[in-house]
Amino acid sequence: MAEGAAVKKKQKVNVPFDYDKYLRKGKLPHIWCPGCGHGIVLKSLLRAIDKVGLDKSSICMASGIGCSSRTPGYVDFNTLHSLHGRAIAFATGVKLAKPEMNILVTIGDGDALAIGGNHFIHACRRNIDMTVIIYSNAIYGMTGGQVSPTTPEGAMSTTSPHGNMEPAFDACAVAEASGASFVARSTAYHMQELEKVLTAAIEHKGMSVVEVLDSCPVYYGRQNKYKSASHMMEEIEKKGTVSGAQAKNLSEEEIGDRFVRGILKQDKDGVEYCDAYDNLIAKVQVKK
């Protein structure tokens, strides 16, 4: 008894948050490279889940294919590692069939905005209750560093060896325009802000999209002359963004090509898709 109490006390001092509660420890170590931001995103996400108090058995975490899509394998939920681009469509099926489940989708920028772009915009349009977390690192990491829909113009990749000639998508703008009722952006660098944003996203009923800018030092960093992972975080995530509060006092010119962080849209009045379906069932069953 005394020993147990001592351990507990020690834990309280040294481990402020018990990540183990949510991890499948036997499935670690994860596949992510040193310096990759995905682990930070996962930590923030687990803290947010804890803060909201979701029951692990009520969570379905779905993903597609890619580095970030390996996230579900490491967490102790109902986990669905689906196909490239299709995570949101699979998750739509789970949610509609069992609306009491809490849906989290962890996917990369290519998965969400290129191969799965159609599912992304239509899930936003339906305002179905799920939280889509886009690990946005501007590169296809798992296949070795190809250009993605969020790669900045001019950036180097293995399939833009002369510099990217295509304009990039603004994932948050796409989500907003498509009808998502909660849209936010943060970065792996701003870990505390990220946790808050993710907490708000999970608590929000309806389609929540969170774009998390994070860094791929191995495939994006090396090709684009970043000295280190921390250098990338400084340049892209810190200097490349401004908080919503800061942005309020800045002109568009002053913001320039920096991304605005924080909650960009939160519409609490919109009807959520599964609620709308329940209303439909109630209506037609009365008529019957």
Next chain:
Amino acid sequence: MAAERVKKLMQGNEACAEGALYAGCEFYAGYPITPSTEIGEILSYKLPLIGGKFIQMEDEIGGMAATIGGSLAGKKSLTATSGPGLSLKQECIGFAAMAEVPCVIINVMRGGPSTGYPTGPSQSDIMATKWGTHGDTPVIAVTPSYVPEIFTETVRAFNLAEKYRTPVFVLFDEIIGHMREVVTIPHPGELEVIDRAKTDVENKEDYLPYDNRFEIPPLAPFGEGYRYHVTGLNHDEDGFPTNDSKKIDAGNRKILAKIENNKEDIWSCEEVDTEDAEVLVFAFGSSARSASFAVREARKQGIKAGLLRPLTIWPFPDEPLRKAASKAKVVIVPELNLGQTVLEVERTLPGVKVEGLHRVDGEPITPAEILEVIDKYK
């Protein structure tokens, strides 16, 4: 005394939707495509009435993906499509086979390749059904010929999907999809309805979605505390990806073996005058109706003709075919494509004369055309 059964003149596509409801389908996700659209239309009306869910997805791929999602959440799930939609769904169908998620896919076949002839009948997706998704994939496909049979075969497809934890196809063509015949709706309990097996593990932590103790392990629904992992990657018993070559090999073989080992349960065939048949016609779907007519006429003319009509086309009914063809001088295979099933018949019957009869002009093969071929061998 039981109430009288509902007797209704209905289209094939309507019988399919009614069969799905009878089988306990509570979830449909799909995308409109001619000539299967009525199935989704009917279920969009009927599913909410019973508290079920219908969703028209943004594309065919999403339709298949959401169907798999619905099934993982524990609902008997359906999608319906036609040729081009089948092509689009193939990657997801492979996922369902690999992850062993039960679901039913209706394919009302139309002319192809590509957009082809949307309003004309066809039987040209036989091989696409078997080989359309990449990899060695287990496939069950049933092929009704009559509108009432679309009802019963759709029920059987759900049963097979749940029993064998695998995607099951119902293949018919535009002719039967759109024609009307009387269907007598059976009372609940009159037809067998198989529900998903439940796991018997005492501690939910011990649940293994691919438990090697079973040929077909029970699939627990998401959200009930089992918290397992599903992936399209080669996986271990616990559902997590594996790089162990022995386990990869065993997993790939296991999903095929569960079908191969149970072929006799999955097969269903109708035999007409096959005992002494010297001229055997092997035909399914709408072509089998023409063949039935032709064989009857041939018998009237004194020709020893017979018909083997498979209601299961995959796994291919090779043993029933060998049996039915034991006295046959020739096997005639009429089909609305340029030679698909006929290849399987040739493979099954080495040394036996096999003659294909093919039509791809958007019209059915007529009894007269089949009779003409039969006449050559009298």
Next chain:
Amino acid sequence: MGDRYELRFSGSGGQGMILAGIVMAEAAAIYDNKVAVQSQSYGPESRGGASKAEVIISDSGTIDYPKATAIDCMLALTQEACTKYHGDIKKDGILLIDSDEVKDIPEGDFKVYSFPIIETARGELGKIIVSNIISLGLIAELTGIVSHGAMEKAVLARVPVAFTELNKKALQIGFDKARELKGN
């Protein structure tokens, strides 16, 4: 070819030929306890242009081949449909045509009955939409393939209640005029 009675309803898209086929099939299979199969040409053809529906009726057993092979009775409400589809009418079969629409009457080894179906619908009932129902009355009486009672039940089950009387009248006109036609 045995226990099959084959009917073809033809006209142009929008004349209710498919509904006529459905009603005929229901009259036979639901109300007269026979076996019936109904099919139609589907797709672009059904939107304007020649349109057809076919019904095969049998006293018992299963109807395997669902399309017409040797037609016992065909209706043609337009010249185009008549020209295009009359070829399968069997020896001693029946061709019923709209006498105002079909001027070029095909020759063949079948009986031709000619009646101003559309004009009667317009003139006597004020609704050309019931041309198909008049046709069903004519065919039921000319062929005897379904009973009047079954035909009436089948028609009334398919039309809005507000139009019950109109459709009953249309059907009766068909029955009566067919008797006159047969008498001639």
